[in-house]
Amino acid sequence: MNSILSQSDIEFFLNLINDAGSKALQMQKEILDIQTKKDNSLVTEADFWVQNFLKEKISSRFNNYQFICEESTNDKINFSKDTVSVIIDPIDGTAMFSMYLPIWCISIGIFKEYKPLYGFIFSPASNLLFYNDDHSSYLNGKKLTADPSIEIGHETNIFYSSEIKDLTINFPGKIRNLGSTALHAALTADNKRNRLLAFIGKSYLWDWAGAIPVMQKAGVKLKYLDGSDIDYKSVIENNFKLKDYAVAYNSNDFGVIENIFRRNSKS
Numbered sequence: 001m002n003s004i005l006s007q008s009d010i011e012f013f014l015n016l017i018n019d020a021g022s023k024a025l026q027m028q029k030e031i032l033d034i035q036t037k038k039d040n041s042l043v044t045e046a047d048f049w050v051q052n053f054l055k056e057k058i059s060s061r062f063n064n065y066q067f068i069c070e071e072s073t074n075d076k077i078n079f080s081k082d083t084v085s086v087i088i089d090p091i092d093g094t095a096m097f098s099m100y101l102p103i104w105c106i107s108i109g110i111f112k113e114y115k116p117l118y119g120f121i122f123s124p125a126s127n128l129l130f131y132n133d134d135h136s137s138y139l140n141g142k143k144l145t146a147d148p149s150i151e152i153g154h155e156t157n158i159f160y161s162s163e164i165k166d167l168t169i170n171f172p173g174k175i176r177n178l179g180s181t182a183l184h185a186a187l188t189a190d191n192k193r194n195r196l197l198a199f200i201g202k203s204y205l206w207d208w209a210g211a212i213p214v215m216q217k218a219g220v221k222l223k224y225l226d227g228s229d230i231d232y233k234s235v236i237e238n239n240f241k242l243k244d245y246a247v248a249y250n251s252n253d254f255g256v257i258e259n260i261f262r263r264n265s266k267s
Contacts, residue, residue, distance in 0.1 A: 002112060002115065002117055002134075003134045004084060004110075004112060004117065005110070005117075005118055005133075005134075007133070009061075010118070010131070010133055012061060013108065013118075013120050013131070014120065014129070014131060016054065016057050016058070017054075017106055017108060017120045017122045017129070018122065018124075018129070019053075020050045020053055020054055020090075020106055020122075021106050021122045021123075021124035022124060023049065023050070023053070024046045024049070024050050024090075024091060024097075024106065024124065025124040025125055027044075027045065027046040027049065028046065028097055028100060028125070029100075032044050032045070032046070032097075032098055033045045034098045041094070041095075042094045042095055042098055043071060043094060044091065044094060044097065044098055046090070046091055046097065047070075047071050047090045047091045047094060048071060048090070049090075050090035050091060050106055051069050051070075051071050051088055051090035054086075054088055054090065054106075054108065055067050055069070055086075055088070058086055062084070062086075064084070065084045065085070065086050066078065066083065066084070066085050066086070067085070067086050067087075067088065068085055068086070068087045068088070068205070068206065068209075068240065069087075069088045069089075069090070069206065070088065070089045070090065070204070070206045070207075071090060077236075079113055079114065079233075079236070080113065081112075081113050082112075082113075083112070083113055084110065084111070084112050085110070085111045085112075086108060086109070086110055087108070087109040087110075087111060087205060087206050087209035087210070088107070088108055088109075088206065089106070089107040089182060089206040089207055089209070089210065090106060091104055091105075091106065092104060092105050092106070092107050092180045092181060092182040092183065092206075092207060093105060093178075093179045093180030093181075093182075093183065095179060096178075096179040096180060101125075101179070102123070102125030102126050103123070103125075103126065103178045103179045103180050103183060104123065104125070104179070104180050104183070105121050105122055105123040105126075105128070105180055105182050105183045105186075106120075106121070106122045106123075106124075107119075107120070107121050107182040107206070107207075107209065107210030107211065108120040108121075108209075108210050109205075109206075109208075109209025109210040109211075109212060109213065110213070111209070111232070114231075114232040114233040114236065115232070116209065116212040116213045116216065116232065117213055118131070118132060118133075118213050119131065119132055119186075119209065119210040119211055119212060119213035119214040120210055121182050121183065121186040121210045121211055121214060123180075123183055126183075127140070128140070128183070128186075128187075129141075130144075130186040130189065130210075130211070130214045131214065132213050132214045132216075132217040132218075133217075135217070136217055136218075137189050137213075137214045137215075137217040137218040139189070139190055144189045144190055144214075144218045145192075145218055145219055146188065146189050146190075146191050146192070146215075146218045146219045146220045146250050147191055147192045147250060148219065148221075148250050148251060148252050149252065150191055150195065150196075150197055150250050150251070152171075152172065152173060152197060152256075153172065153173060154172060154173055154174075155173060155174065155195055156171075156172075156173035156174070156195050156196075156197050157173060157174050157175075157176060157194060157195050157196045157197065158171050158173065158174070158175050158176070158196075158197055158198050158199070158200070158260070159176055159177065159178060159184040159187070159188075159196065159198075159199040159200075160175065160176075160177055160199070160200050160201065161177065161181050161184065161199075161200070161201030161202065161203060162177060162179075163201065163202050163203060164200065164201070164202075164245070166263060166264045167200075167245070167261050167262065167263055167264065168261075168262045168263075168264055169260060169261060169262075170259070170260055170262060171260050173195075173197070181201050181203050181207035181208065181211075182207055182208065182210050182211050183211075184199040184201065185199050185201070185208055185211035185212070185215060185248050186210070186211040186214050186215070187199070188215055188218075188220045188248045188249070188250060189214055189215055189218035189219075189220050191220075191250045196250065197249065197250055197251065198247055198248060198249040198250065198251070198257055198260070199247070199248045199249075200225070200245050200246070200247045200248075200261055201245065201246060202242050202244070202245050202246065203241075203242065204240045204241050204242070205232070205235050205236065205240040205241075205242070206240065208242075208246070211248075215248055220248050220249070220250060221248070221249050221250070221251075221254075222246060222247070222248045222249075223246070223247055223249075223254065224242075224243070224244045224245065224246055224247070225244055225245040225246070225247055225258075225261060225263075226244065227254055227258070230242070230246060245261070247261070
């Protein structure tokens with residue numbers, strides 16, 4: 001049995017991420033201190049505040065959980081069959097956040113050993129709270145079930161992340177980059193409303209960790225672009241970086257996805 005959170009625990013995480021999101025949204029409305037990290041990505045004081053706030057509150061309730069966080073990966077990480085990891089992206093979509101735009105979120109993923117179990121994604125400026133329990137996924141408290149037989153037309157959507165450089169997307173519908181990997185991925189679970197066929201991205205585990213359990217419980221499929229399954233142990237051992245493009249998709253036939261995303265030939 002993989003269940004490790006009670007309903008009371010889930011309510012704790014929902015209240016916690018709501019509190020963190022409210023504070024981050026307040027901070028976004030103020031003058032931001034924006035810095036550039038070594039990898040040339042942006043970070044703000046809100047990233048650090050949210051991360052520290054979440055770690056403090058979670059560790060006070062679950063003192064045996066370990067943390068993997070985007071803004072501090074120096075903690076000693078140890079995995080065993082009983083290890084529970086909390087994987088945090090405090091502000092996913094920091095560039096959008098720094099531009100005072102609403103497409104960003106706070107992401108919390110909970111893994112046992114290498115298995116994703118629970119996810120919490122909150123976009124306060126967009127009023128979107130995704131999460132899952134042991135049975136289902138939810139958006140703002142309402143159960144989510146993805147539609148695997150979505151029709152492809154001019155108003156069907158594909159999301160892609162900014163690191164896509166060497167692919168051609170052949171698709172008759174709308175191709176969009178909203179600026180947040182975690183939110184892109186979580187939105188695949190709501191495709192009955194948003195007509196989302198797939199999201200393709202790469203990046204690091206903390207960008208995906210909160211959305212993966214939500215997608216799984218909603219019935220969204222997730223593979224690497226070559227059709228192979230994602231081995232989270234290998235991702236962690238690769239300094240938390242995905243080895244290739246990952247595709248979250250709503251289709252019974254992966255061949256549909258393979259026909260949309262084509263690698264550009266090297267000259």
